Amino acid sequence: MPIHNADIAMIFEQIADLLEIQDDNPFRIRAYRNAARTLNGLGKDARALLEQGEDLTKLPGIGKDLAAKIGEIVSTGRCRTLQKLQEQSSPGLTDLLKIPGLGPKRVRALYDELDIHTPEQLYRATRDGRIHTLPGFGEKTELHILKNIESYVQKDQRIKLALAAQYAEPLVEYLQMADGVKHVIIAGSYRRCRETVGDLDILVTAGTDSPVMDHLIHYDEVNEVVSKGGTRATVILRSGLQVDIRVVEQQCLGAALHYFTGAKSHNIEIRKLAQKRKLKINEYGVFKGKERVAGDTEESVYNAVDLPYIPPELRENRGEIEAARSGLLPKLVEHSDLKGDLHAHTTATDGHNTLKEMALAAREQGLQYLAITEHSKHLTVAHGLDQTRLLQQVEKIEELNNELKGITLLKGIEVDILEDGRLDLADNVLDKLDLVIGAVHSLFHLSRANQTNRILKAMDHPHFTILAHPTGRLLQDRDPYDVDMNKIIRKARERGCFLELNAHPQRLDLLDTYCMMARDEGVLVSINSDAHSTQDFDNLRYGIGQARRGWLEKGDILNTRPLPELRKLLGRTM
DNA sequence: GCCGTTTTCGGCCCGACTGTTTTCAGTCG
Numbered sequence: 328m329p330i331h332n333a334d335i336a337m338i339f340e341q342i343a344d345l346l347e348i349q350d351d352n353p354f355r356i357r358a359y360r361n362a363a364r365t366l367n368g369l370g371k372d373a374r375a376l377l378e379q380g381e382d383l384t385k386l387p388g389i390g391k392d393l394a395a396k397i398g399e400i401v402s403t404g405r406c407r408t409l410q411k412l413q414e415q416s417s418p419g420l421t422d423l424l425k426i427p428g429l430g431p432k433r434v435r436a437l438y439d440e441l442d443i444h445t446p447e448q449l450y451r452a453t454r455d456g457r458i459h460t461l462p463g464f465g466e467k468t469e470l471h472i473l474k475n476i477e478s479y480v481q482k483d484q485r486i487k488l489a490l491a492a493q494y495a496e497p498l499v500e501y502l503q504m505a506d507g508v509k510h511v512i513i514a515g516s517y518r519r520c521r522e523t524v525g526d527l528d529i530l531v532t533a534g535t536d537s538p539v540m541d542h543l544i545h546y547d548e549v550n551e552v553v554s555k556g557g558t559r560a561t562v563i564l565r566s567g568l569q570v571d572i573r574v575v576e577q578q579c580l581g582a583a584l585h586y587f588t589g590a591k592s593h594n595i596e597i598r599k600l601a602q603k604r605k606l607k608i609n610e611y612g613v614f615k616g617k618e619r620v621a622g623d624t625e626e627s628v629y630n631a632v633d634l635p636y637i638p639p640e641l642r643e644n645r646g647e648i649e650a651a652r653s654g655l656l657p658k659l660v661e662h663s664d665l666k667g668d669l670h671a672h673t674t675a676t677d678g679h680n681t682l683k684e685m686a687l688a689a690r691e692q693g694l695q696y697l698a699i700t701e702h703s704k705h706l707t708v709a710h711g712l713d714q715t716r717l718l719q720q721v722e723k724i725e726e727l728n729n730e731l732k733g734i735t736l737l738k739g740i741e742v743d744i745l746e747d748g749r750l751d752l753a754d755n756v757l758d759k760l761d762l763v764i765g766a767v768h769s770l771f772h773l774s775r776a777n778q779t780n781r782i783l784k785a786m787d788h789p790h791f792t793i794l795a796h797p798t799g800r801l802l803q804d805r806d807p808y809d810v811d812m813n814k815i816i817r818k819a820r821e822r823g824c825f826l827e828l829n830a831h832p833q834r835l836d837l838l839d840t841y842c843m844m845a846r847d848e849g850v851l852v853s854i855n856s857d858a859h860s861t862q863d864f865d866n867l868r869y870g871i872g873q874a875r876r877g878w879l880e881k882g883d884i885l886n887t888r889p890l891p892e893l894r895k896l897l898g899r900t901m
Numbered sequence: 902g903c904c905g906t907t908t909t910c911g912g913c914c915c916g917a918c919t920g921t922t923t924t925c926a927g928t929c930g
Contacts, residue, residue, distance in 0.1 A: 354913050358902035390903050430928050465921055515930095528930085554929095559917050561929090571930070573917090586915085591930075598914040603906075609915055 330401050332373055336363035338406050339393075344421040345412040347431035348438070361388035364592055366397075368645040368840070374401045375813070387644075417444035427475045428468070436461055450476050485523035486568065487802055489832030489869060492517075494548070494568050495527050501546055502529065502572075507537030509577055514587035518639045520872030522802055522835050526569035530587045532577045543572055579611045582622030585629075586610035592644035593637075600632040600648075608632075640875035659875040660854075662868055664887045667696035669793065670741065670764060670827065670855030671863075675720055676701040677709035679860040682720075682727055682736070688861035690734040696890050699724060700739035700764050703751040712740070714756050721759055735890060737761040741795055743768050748784025750791070757790040762897050764827065766795035767808065775809040782810065786818050792897055793853055793885075794819065796829040796836040804833070812841050819850045823898070825885050828854045828877075830870025831863075842877020851896070852877075853885040 343359035346352075365388045366373060376383060383394040400406050416438065423434045423446060437443040440461050443452055452458055453476065458469040495513050502511045508531055512518070515528030533539050540560050544552050553561040553569075560572045575583040586594060587610070601608045606615055612622030613631040621627035626636045634651045638659055641647040650656050672678035673685055680688070682699065689697040701720065702711035712720065717740060724736045739762045743751040750757065750765065757763050765785045773781065785791060797815060798807035819826055826845055828837045837845065837852060845852050854870040856863050874884065881887045888896060 352902080355902050357913075361903080388903065392902060428928070432927060463921070463926075467920060471920090526930095554918055556918055559930095561918090573930095587930090589930085591914095595914055602914080607915085611916095 330374055330404060332366040332369050335373060335397055335400050336366040338400060338409055339363040339366070339396075341421050342406070342409050342412060344424050344431075345409075345416060348416065348420055348424075348435050349412075350431070350435065358388065358390075358393070361592070362393045364644070365389060368643055371813075371844075373397050377401055419445040422446055423449060426472065428471050429475075433464070436463065446476060484803065485525045487523055487832050488517065488521065488872070489866070491524045491527065491568070494564060494566060495529075498527070498546065498548070498564075498570065499529070502531060502539060502543065505533070505537060505539040505542035507534045508539050509533060510580060512584060514584060515571075515589060518588050519590065519642060520640050520869075520876055522873070526571060528587050529570060529572045530580075530583055531572060531574045532580050532583075533574055535576065537574065539574055540572070573610070575610065578623055581624035581626070581628055582608065582612045583610045585625045588639050588642065590643050593642040593647070596644055596648050597628070597632060597634075600634075604632060606631060638875065640872060641878065643876075657878045657880045660871060660879050660881045660884050660887065662871045663693075664881045664884065665694065665854065665867060665871070666889055667694050667698070667737075667886045667893065668692075668856050668858070668864065668867065669698040669737070669739070669762065669853050669886055670700050670795065670829070671697055671858040672701055672709075672741075673699060675716065676711060677859060682723060683731075684861055685858065686727065686731055686734050686736055688864055690731075692864045692867070694734065694864075696735045696737055696893070698737035698739040698762055698764075700741040700762070702768075703740055703742040705743040705745065705751040706768050711743070711751075714752060717752065717756060718759070739764060741766050744781060744785040746770055746773075746781065748781045748787075750785060750788055754790065760790070761894070762792040763788075763790045764793045764795045765791050767799055771799055771805070771808045773808070775811060778808050779811040779814055782815055783818050786815070786822050786824055791822070791824055793825045793827050793855075795827045795855075796834050796857075797826055797841070798836050798838065800836055800838075801833050802835065807836075807838075812844065816841070816844050816848050816850055819845070820848045825851050825853050825896075828852050828870050828874055829857050830854055830866045830868075830873070831857050832866060832869050835869060835873045837873070837877065839873060839876040842874060842879050846877070846879055846883050851885040852879060852883060855886070 339359045340363050343356045346356045365386050377398060383389050383397055384391055396406055420434055420438060423429055441452055441457060443449050453469055453473040458464050458472060459466050499511045502508060510532040512530045513527060514530050516524045517527060531539055540555055543560060548564045549562045550565045551563040553563060558574050562570050564570060573587055598608045606613055612619040613628055621631040629636050637647050637651050668689060671685055673680060673682050686697060702709040704711045704713040721738050724738050728736055738760045740760055741764045744765050744767050745751060800807035826837055842852060854874055856867050858864055
């Protein structure tokens with residue numbers, strides 16, 4: 328079982344948790360957490376870096392000691408420091424920390440005083456009323472724990488960005504109706520366009536006398552008010568989604584937006600920069616002593632620490648601050664840069680709309696071209712096209728292109744990559760198409776070597792143009808298949824083919840870290856809707872968000888090209 | 902445990918809300 332960065336990061340997080348329970352040096356604890364974050368955001372596996380003889384201490388937050396621990400974990404699969412800590416207390420304690428309302432101090436007290444070291448033991452103790460007898464614990468805390476432990480069992484995880492949008496957008500409209508409210512902005516990971524969000528962070532600007540907090544708790548979707556003060560409140564919606572609201576005055580908008588957008592590690596770095604300049608940054612502004620020197624806009628916050636504005640999608644503390652300092656921030660791709668969409672289905676296979684309906688809907692979105700890429704025959708559940716039906720569709724597309732104005736349909740296929748790397752349709756048919764998207768739809772469980780070779784072999788095919796949803800993952804539903812993306816991206820460069828960034832909210836595949844790798848190798852990415860209906864073109868916005876998180880510029884995207892240039896890149900002149 | 906425009910020691914981001922206690926610790930974001 329090869330060790331991945333996420334495995335190492337989890338070990339470091341567990342060490343940090345246990346050290347925290349033991350009341351160890353908080354900065355030592357933070358060091359472990361920083362290193363875990365660095366590992367999670369890394370494009371390459373630490374294991375690969377070590378094999379290449381790279382010096383891990385060059386990574387941010389990783390010094391001599393932690394580099395050695397990474398080496399130990401990679402080679403043995405274990406970490407003696409963690410084992411020792413687990414022997415000193417109990418491995419289950421880290422589970423207790425996940426229960427809302429329980430931090431290291433309370434977990435320690437429960438362990439020391441009542442010998443509680445699992446959520447199950449805690450549940451029994453709360454039911455028996457043994458908790459409120461402890462110093463620092465009262466009746467309310469005991470009730471609180473009992474409630475949270477029940478929801479912990481059926482703990483709702485993060486939700487997909489597109490689903491969060493369905494809850495967030497009506498709530499924003501509702502909040503805007505409160506007296507005195509000027510701006511309502513969704514910040515947090517939602518604004519950073521993360522694939523999933525854990526909660527909604529909503530920033531409101533309003534006068535100090537605004538009734539917006541009372542307005543909020545009367546929203547008919549609110550199921551529970553967790554906390555409510557004058558400037559801050561937390562509620563749970565009926566869907567289970569947590570909403571944190573922060574109200575500030577208009578002049579604090581920039582500083583508050585920066586603070587509330589995160590990521591936390593990015594904000595910490597920015598505040599450290601401020602410290603060096605004898606400044607203090609909080610959600611109300613940038614301060615020199617008691618004097619407020621910036622904070623009206625986010626740009627003014629960055630300028631106060633001698634940086635240009637950094638777009639939210641980049642704020643993950645994975646190199647954006649250094650890039651900003653050196654003037655090397657990317658000029659991120661925007662939705663309006665897209666000229667076309669290279670992956671769509673119709674009623675010919677598993678789509679819900681006809682060729683013409685899809686073409687008109689794409690034109691409505693401002694697109695100049697749309698590739699029709701049905702499934703191929705191997706994918707029988709989707710009524711994939713065989714040679715005869717594909718050629719019929721090619722004819723229909725040519726007829727429709729003569730009729731349509733302002734949009735051009737391209738002839739394509741989403742052809743299955745078979746187990747041995749062959750494509751599901753013959754060369755003499757693929758030859759008649761403008762583009763061939765290759766896709767893995769079966770045998771997700773192949774070994775890393777076999778899966779990688781299967782795809783590499785398909786990419787060697789002379790007609791292969793784009794690799795669809797390259798890792799095959801379905802967010803929160805199916806893990807990516809085990810595949811060596813380094814090799815795939817290098818192959819794409821050699822062969823002059825492209826990688827899809829599938830914009831479907833459940834896929835968002837390429838992952839942002841692979842976008843960065845593609846960019847570094849000079850491989851163009853195609854942001855495709857994979858539309859199965861006319862509404863699905865709206866999903867392109869999530870693809871754009873993902874591409875921006877992957878630092879991609881307009882020039883890094885295949886389908887920002889006007890049609891003549893695109894045709895050249897596809898290697899077809901017909 | 903990491904790090905260096907205060908550089909090998911002495912720092913390490915900042916504030917709101919709750920509950921328990923009575924001035925603040927704990928937790929969270």
